[in-house]
Amino acid sequence: MDFLNALVALSNFVIIPAIAYGSQLALGALGVTLIYGILRFSNFAHGDTMAFGAMIGVLVTWFLQSMGVSFGPLPTALLALPFAILGTMALVLITDRVVYRFYREQKAKPVILVIVSMGVMFIMNGLVRFIIGPNDQKFADGERFIISVREFKALTGLKEGLAIKTTQGITVVVAIIAVALLFWFLNRTRTGKSMRAYSDNEDLALLSGINPERVVMYTWLIVAALATTAGVLYGLDKSFKPFVYFQLLLPIFASAIVGGLGSPLGAIAGGFVIAFSEVTITYAWKKVLKYMLPESLEPSSLVQLLSTDYKFAVSFVILIVVLLFKPTGLFKGKSV
Amino acid sequence: MSDSLKKTLLFGAMALLLVGEGVFVSWNSALGILNFGLISAILALGVNLQWGYAGLFNVGIMGFVALGGLAVALTSMPPETEAWSASGGWRILAALVIGAAVVALTVVVQKKVSKGRAKLIASLVILIGGFFIYRGIFDPGVAFVEAINPASAGNIGGINPGGENYKDHGYMTIIGWIVGGLLAAGVAWLIGKTALGLRSDYLAIATLGIAEIIIAVMKNEDWLARGVKNVSGLPRPVPYEIDLQNSEGFVATAQGLGIDPVTASTLYVKLGYSLMFTAVLVLILVGAQLALHSPWGRMMRAIRDNEAAAEAMGKDVTNRHLQIFVLGSAICGIAGAMMTTLDGQLTPGSYQPLRYTFLIWVMVIVGGSGNNLGAVLGGFLIYYLFIKVEVWGPEIMTLITSGMADDSWLKEHLIDSAAHMRLLTMGVILLLVLRFSPRGLIPEK
Numbered sequence: 172m173d174f175l176n177a178l179v180a181l182s183n184f185v186i187i188p189a190i191a192y193g194s195q196l197a198l199g200a201l202g203v204t205l206i207y208g209i210l211r212f213s214n215f216a217h218g219d220t221m222a223f224g225a226m227i228g229v230l231v232t233w234f235l236q237s238m239g240v241s242f243g244p245l246p247t248a249l250l251a252l253p254f255a256i257l258g259t260m261a262l263v264l265i266t267d268r269v270v271y272r273f274y275r276e277q278k279a280k281p282v283i284l285v286i287v288s289m290g291v292m293f294i295m296n297g298l299v300r301f302i303i304g305p306n307d308q309k310f311a312d313g314e315r316f317i318i319s320v321r322e323f324k325a326l327t328g329l330k331e332g333l334a335i336k337t338t339q340g341i342t343v344v345v346a347i348i349a350v351a352l353l354f355w356f357l358n359r360t361r362t363g364k365s366m367r368a369y370s371d372n373e374d375l376a377l378l379s380g381i382n383p384e385r386v387v388m389y390t391w392l393i394v395a396a397l398a399t400t401a402g403v404l405y406g407l408d409k410s411f412k413p414f415v416y417f418q419l420l421l422p423i424f425a426s427a428i429v430g431g432l433g434s435p436l437g438a439i440a441g442g443f444v445i446a447f448s449e450v451t452i453t454y455a456w457k458k459v460l461k462y463m464l465p466e467s468l469e470p471s472s473l474v475q476l477l478s479t480d481y482k483f484a485v486s487f488v489i490l491i492v493v494l495l496f497k498p499t500g501l502f503k504g505k506s507v
Numbered sequence: 508m509s510d511s512l513k514k515t516l517l518f519g520a521m522a523l524l525l526v527g528e529g530v531f532v533s534w535n536s537a538l539g540i541l542n543f544g545l546i547s548a549i550l551a552l553g554v555n556l557q558w559g560y561a562g563l564f565n566v567g568i569m570g571f572v573a574l575g576g577l578a579v580a581l582t583s584m585p586p587e588t589e590a591w592s593a594s595g596g597w598r599i600l601a602a603l604v605i606g607a608a609v610v611a612l613t614v615v616v617q618k619k620v621s622k623g624r625a626k627l628i629a630s631l632v633i634l635i636g637g638f639f640i641y642r643g644i645f646d647p648g649v650a651f652v653e654a655i656n657p658a659s660a661g662n663i664g665g666i667n668p669g670g671e672n673y674k675d676h677g678y679m680t681i682i683g684w685i686v687g688g689l690l691a692a693g694v695a696w697l698i699g700k701t702a703l704g705l706r707s708d709y710l711a712i713a714t715l716g717i718a719e720i721i722i723a724v725m726k727n728e729d730w731l732a733r734g735v736k737n738v739s740g741l742p743r744p745v746p747y748e749i750d751l752q753n754s755e756g757f758v759a760t761a762q763g764l765g766i767d768p769v770t771a772s773t774l775y776v777k778l779g780y781s782l783m784f785t786a787v788l789v790l791i792l793v794g795a796q797l798a799l800h801s802p803w804g805r806m807m808r809a810i811r812d813n814e815a816a817a818e819a820m821g822k823d824v825t826n827r828h829l830q831i832f833v834l835g836s837a838i839c840g841i842a843g844a845m846m847t848t849l850d851g852q853l854t855p856g857s858y859q860p861l862r863y864t865f866l867i868w869v870m871v872i873v874g875g876s877g878n879n880l881g882a883v884l885g886g887f888l889i890y891y892l893f894i895k896v897e898v899w900g901p902e903i904m905t906l907i908t909s910g911m912a913d914d915s916w917l918k919e920h921l922i923d924s925a926a927h928m929r930l931l932t933m934g935v936i937l938l939l940v941l942r943f944s945p946r947g948l949i950p951e952k
Contacts (some may be wrong), residue, residue: 213708270938282564282707286872287941289865293934296861300927417860421719424712472646476638480727487716494705494713 172329177462179323179331184458189443189450191339191408194346197442198401199419200426201353201435202394208370208433209390210271212284217398217423219295222416223262224399225406226303228255232310244314245341252403259395266291267391275387292417299413308411311338331458338408349400350439353393357435362389370433418483422449425486429493431500440501445486453479514880514949521887528891535770538777540894542849545784546842548886551870552791552879553838559877559951560804561831562811564707567698567714569863570721571836573855574694575687575843577725580738580853582683584665585673590652590730596663598648599730602641609637652730662733667742677744684787684844691840692833694721699829718864725855732853739852745779748772780849787845788883791838795879807831808877861930866893869937875947884948892936893929900928 199221206214214220231251235241242250270291274284316322317340320332357363362385369376369386377383402416409415426445430437455473464470477484493500525544529537550568557563590596613633620626653661669676694717702713725732732738751757751772761771798804810817810824818824847853866889874885904925911918940947 213711270942273942282562283941283945285564285708285711286868287938289868290934290937290941293861293865293869293930293937295934297927297929297931297934301924301931304924305927418719421712421716425716428709428712478727480723481720483716483719483723487713487720490716491701491713494709495701498705 173462176329176331177459179327179329179333180458180462183320183331183333185447185450185454187333187335187339189447191336191342192450193443193446194342195401195405195408195442196419196422196426196446197439198346198349198397198404199423200430200438200442201350202397202401203423203427204430204433204435204438205390205394205397207427209366209386210275210284212281212288213424213432215285215288215420216292216295217394218416218418218420219292219299219413220259220263220395220398221402221405221419222299222413223295223402224255224259224395225402225411225416226299226413227258228252228399228403229303229308229310229406229411231255232312236312242313244337246311246313246338246407248310248312248403248407249341249345252400255403256396256399259399260392262295263391263395264388267387296413296417303413305413308406310411311407313337331462336408338404342404342408345400345404349397353397353435356393362386366390421483422446422486425490428490429500431502434500434502437500437502444501445489448489449482449485452476452485453482510952517884517948518880521884521891524891525887535773535777538774538781540891542777542780542784543846543894544887544890545781545788546846546849547867547870547890548883549784549788549791549842549845550839550867551874551882551886552788552795553835553842554867554871555835555874555876555879555882556795556838557832557835558871559882560799560807560811561828562707563703563828563832563835564711565714565832565835566711566860566864566868567716567718567721568839568867569858569860570714570718571691571695571839572843572846572863573718573721573725573858574691575684575840575845576847576853577732578687578690578840579680579683579741579844579847580732581665582686583667583673583676583679583742584738585667585670587652587655587660587662587664589655590660590663592651595648595651595655598644599652599663602645602648605644606637606641609633609641612637649728649730657729660733661736662730662738674740674742674747677742680742680744680844680848681783683848684841687844688837688841691843692837695833695836696829699832703825703828703832715860715864718860722855722858725858732855735856737852737854737856741848741851741853743776743848743851744783745776748776751775784845787841791841792879792883799879866933869933872937873940873947875949875951877951878947878949881947881949881951888948889933889936893933896929896932897926900925904928 199217202220203214203217206212206217228248228251231254232246232248235247235250240250241247270287271284274287314337317335317337318326318333320334323329323333324331355363357367365376365381366386366389368379369381369383373383376386405416405419422445426441427438428441429444430439430441453475455475457470457472457474460470460474525537525541528540550572553571554565554568557565613630616626616629616633620629652663655661665679667673667676667679669679673679698714698717702710702717705713726735728734729736748769749772752768757772757775758768761768764771766774806817806822807827809820810822810827814824870885870889871882872885873889874883875881901922904922908918908921
């Protein structure tokens with residue numbers, strides 16, 4: 172019994188939140204990694220692209236709610252997601268046309284593109300604040316829990332409860348669908364293959380008649396879809412606050428780099444590595460250890476390795492360790 | 508147009524903007540912008556040193572600015588005598604020394620022990636064991652210090668020798684500026700040692716992370732400088748307004764000049780800061796200019812332009828990078844210390860990367876990377892715009908929306924949100940300069 176209780180407590184506080192957070196990070200990191208693979212720069216505006224997508228999601232959700240549309244037990248935001256993706260696609264395509272294309276034609280150094288993306292970051296951040304303001308916005312509706320603590324306890328008779336929020340379930344399902352679609356696209360379609368070819372060797376791809384502008388356009392479209400999905404899911408799971416998305420930039424980059432920049436598979440693995448480390452290191456283990464250890468050894472303190480405010484430090488330390496010992500990341504990424 | 512004429516014109520225009528602010532708004536506001544402009548210019552010089560001379564992409568400026576602020580609080584406040592007992596401050600200090608020793612030992616093991624499983628196990632044992640020993644000593648010390656009078660103190664205080672009368676020892680803040688520079692330099696050395704070998708965008712991510720961690724530490728370690736409870740009432744190197752207003756001589760002089768004594772006292776204080784900051788700026792600017800035109804500066808630019816060639820000429824690229832990274836960060840630390848002095852309080856919650864890191868980058872790029880005068884001009888100009896756009900935004904928006912119905916929600920929303928225009932404007936300025944004048948207002952020669 173004690174073992175089961177420990178397992179349930181562990182799932183409730185560590186495994187489930189980490190899986191949901193890891194899915195969100197993985198989606199974000201996929202966007203960063205694709206931009207890096209195809210356009211060859213680290214996009215600092217990615218967090219704010221997510222915020223922009225989520226913002227449209229919030230606005231469309233509000234509109235749908237006011238029209239009386241709902242999605243039954245599921246959050247209305249899922250219905251809004253396609254519109255949000257379209258809106259973000261429009262924004263990134265305009266950004267690419269107006270801003271990035273010029274530097275691509277000039278063959279500017281990657282670091283210049285990073286600085287340019289800083290400017291884009293300012294603009295997107297300003298846009299989001301201008302349209303929806305800097306405050307917290309709630310837009311989740313529908314059923315709150317797939318299974319709540321009370322139901323679980325009644326069902327199993329265990330002392331510890333397990334709650335799975337609807338948003339956590341949706342996050343995982345949507346993330347799996349998105350990733351499956353992405354990999355199908357990259358591996359099976361002609362455009363996807365040309366994208367991978369372009370990423371592997373630009374000159375060779377150009378020689379075989381691949382149109383670079385087309386590849387770049389598709390990349391932005393996919394990145395917009397991924398970023399919006401990640402942004403809306405994160406906003407549903409936690410809450411929508413523009414500044415938080417900017418702060419997500421660090422764990423997202425850490426995920427992409429730990430997995431190996433330019434490698435989609437690596438981005439997913441990196442997302443989960445970062446999420447699980449953040450959650451386990453900042454979790455107070457007392458509850459779980461209480462069941463696992465004999466009474467005499469029961470810990471008196473919270474057994475929390477680091478306070479939750481230091482979760483950035485965790486992703487950062489992992490990032491540095493990986494960079495020092497395996498600079499190309501877990502899955503062989505680029506190291507240009 | 509000759510080069511020096513252009514510079515004179517640009518700086519003259521900047522001066523005119525500030526004078527205009529003084530004449531049309533108020534001299535108080537003009538001096539306020541001038542003071543922050545001076546600090547921004549110093550920050551921009553620091554970043555220009557790293558980016559313009561050496562091509563190092565540092566986006567952790569906020570962290571060094573915050574460290575400078577921390578140094579002022581730790582230098583200019585009096586020590587909390589109760590906290591400095593064996594079970595409080597000294598215990599924390601001992602724990603920190605042990606923590607550093609653990610890390611140092613791990614590094615030694617990594618360097619000396621030959622590759623294999625033994626190395627990994629030894630490092631892990633040292634790190635994990637060391638962590639628990641460190642926490643075992645550290646946590647009770649922190650609990651002890653933070654329990655002492657938490658509403659007004661709960662921290663270790665600083666090293667001001669004045670005790671109760673610490674406000675009479677205003678010079679300690681100036682010492683704090685130097686300490687701020689040294690603290691930032693020390694941290695920069697640590698970061699540089701680990702992260703400088705990385706390529707440019709990895710270095711960027713690494714510094715971005717470091718800055719967030721520094722802020723997190725300052726927010727959460729209440730024993731250090733009270734965390735988000737802030738340290739207020741820092742002593743000043745200039746007199747207090749209220750003392751001036753009570754001094755008969757000052758009131759008589761002010762009235763003699765035909766200025767209201769209250770306004771005169773605020774102007775006097777701000778002017779005092781302006782003079783000090785100008786002195787620091789000139790000192791750093793002259794130093795940076797001399798360095799730029801010395802053989803050292805030429806070597807730096809050679810490394811920036813072609814690392815492989817410079818290395819082939821026998822230049823130690825990694826060490827030179829470390830050197831300039833530490834120097835530039837120290838300057839940012841000094842500027843951060845000055846900023847906290849000007850505010851009179853340390854508020855870790857107020858450090859935002861957009862304001863303290865990315866805005867500085869806009870200054871450097873707009874001013875002209877690689878050119879010190881350009882960085883200074885960029886510092887003044889962008890800070891001026893940053894402040895003024897917030898004022899102009901709502902005014903312009905009111906004008907634009909004047910045709911709309913008064914009770915329309917759109918009009919209300921537009922006017923309310925106009926204050927957020929400044930981030931947008933900064934982004935647009937940065938992109939425009941990068942596109943049409945990528946070398947900035949005053950380009951590198």
